[in-house]
Amino acid sequence: MRNALGQAVEWHVRLHDSQADATDQAAWQTWLEADPRHAEAWQRLERLQRRMHGVPAELALPALEQAGQRRRSLLKGLALFAGLGTLGWQGYRLSPLSVDHxxxxxxxxxxxxxxxxxxxxxxxxxxxxxxxxxxxxxxxxxxxxxxxxxxxxxxxxxxxxxxxxxxxxxxxxxxxxxxxxxxxxxxxxxxxxxxxxxxxxxxxxxxxxxxxxxxxxxxxxxAPDDASAWTRGLLVVIDWRLGDFIEELSRYRPGYLGCAEAVAGLRVSGAFLLDDSDAVLANLQASLPVEVRRFSRYWARIEALPGG
Known part of the structure; x- marks a missing residue:
């Protein structure tokens, strides 16, 4: 996967080069369809760009650094996005990354x-x-x-x-x-x-x-009874591990949201509003023996209470 991620980054740079043309896009499409790992790597690269969209530049890199070793391998890819500038963004809108919705x-x-x-x-x-x-x-x-x-x-x-x-x-x-x-x-x-x-x-x-x-x-x-609860703005869980709950909640929150292994096994049940993740974190802090450690509004980690 690491090699595929490297290739995905190289393709992203190539497609955003001012000399890129239809031949490059056709070659990219051939690469993308040649191996399921290529499509997976491209999706991961897209997901990283979308997740950091809207995060101020001065906070984006520190937030990722704090997110842990798993995300460090993608940090170079993020730097490529940061260097695109206005022309790069216009190229992005016209590139294969552009979609209907x-x-x-x-x-x-x-x-x-x-x-x-x-x-x-x-x-x-x-x-x-x-x-x-x-x-x-x-x-x-x-x-x-x-x-x-x-x-x-x-x-x-x-x-x-x-x-x-x-x-x-x-x-x-x-x-x-x-x-x-x-x-x-x-x-x-x-x-x-x-x-x-x-x-x-x-x-x-x-x-x-x-x-x-x-x-x-x-x-x-x-299938869970509330599998489509997100269409109503809710995340409904019954006896979930806290670590799994935070991983799911992080999909709805820009930046980094993580959970320390020491408290990942705590159990969570309830219906939580997806549009107010800060309130969800406050609820967890009030109902479980945990604290929310914040580096910025874009970096938060659930940890054990000191001395707990």
Missing amino acids: STAVGQRLSLTLADGSRLELNTETRVNIRFDAGQRLVHLLAGEIFVETAHDPRPFKVQTAQGETLALGTRFSVRQQDGLTRVAVEQHAVEVRPRLAPGQVQRLEAGQQMTFSAERLGTLQA
Whole structure:
């Protein structure tokens, strides 16, 4: 993955060079589709740029430095974004990074598509929409969507780096993760097909979910009752590890939000407002033996109380 990340950074620089042309973009597309690890690395690079969008330059690098060793390998990639300037930003809007619809960290977006279907975009989500005479296609490049399909004779599909989800008159969510796609069905059913194993097909009924890779299907599981609570601005958890809860909450908060291993095993239950993560952190501090250590408004870490 490290080698793929390095290649992704090199492609990003190449695409934003003033001499870049259609040949470079075609070569980038070939590289992107040659290996699932390439698509995953590109998504990680995009996600880093989006997460730091809006963070003041004088705070962005210190925040990442404090985030820990796992993020240090991406720091050089961030420096490339910082050097783009106005011309680089204009190039970004015209590059393959530009999409039909997107959300930044902490944002959500509700859309009504041309066929009447409803599409909800969660935080840090990027989609392209391609409707034609033969199909209705939503290409999920990053993040998470919730779909409520309208009646139409054309098939409705969601494509990710790992494969395809075919709606069978339904309400469902699709989340693009690092190297994996997770699908959860709220109503009716869907069929999923891994990109590199199209002969494998799995039908998911209402109340079921599955995580799959480009090579193989995962195991059918029961979907959480509140899997789509984010569409109502809520994060609903029942007996979650604090570490897992903070990791999920960090998707909705710009900068770095982490959890010390010493308190990661504490349990959390409740319904939390996604639009006010500061209030969520205050609630945790009031109800658990933890404190919130802040370096700036863009860096926070949950730690054990001193002497606890």
